[in-house]
Amino acid sequence: QVQLVESGGGLVQAGGSLRLSCAASGRTFSSYAMGWFRQAPGKEREFVAAISWSGGSTYYADSVKGRFTISRDNAKNTVYLQMNSLKPEDTAVYYCAAAFAGWDTVVQVYDYWGQGTQVTVSS
Numbered sequence: 001q002v003q004l005v006e007s008g009g010g011l012v013q014a015g016g017s018l019r020l021s022c023a024a025s026g027r028t029f030s031s032y033a034m035g036w037f038r039q040a041p042g043k044e045r046e047f048v049a050a051i052s053w054s055g056g057s058t059y060y061a062d063s064v065k066g067r068f069t070i071s072r073d074n075a076k077n078t079v080y081l082q083m084n085s086l087k088p089e090d091t092a093v094y095y096c097a098a099a100f101a102g103w104d105t106v107v108q109v110y111d112y113w114g115q116g117t118q119v120t121v122s123s
Contacts, residue, residue: 009117022096033103038092050103
């Protein structure tokens, strides 16, 4: 069992930055690939970024490539999402998720989810 708690969301102006954190409980955190997803009102949840269990490989949606960076610290059981050059279209609830099978862009592959943190980017 893995419990995930996101933090770091908030209101920021376009062009600004935020860093999201996702703290995981349990001793098996390093066994899971981790992903970040987001969901805007009236839209489906979409893939943002993922990182392999070791942190050696990272993957990004085209919409955030070059602006967002995912990282993890297995000693702290935490995964991060550094978001730079934020745009109003980045406004959404951001969720972290854990996948034992490995990273994927598909929601159904992920075994555990956090409760989400709101990110609002004003123009």
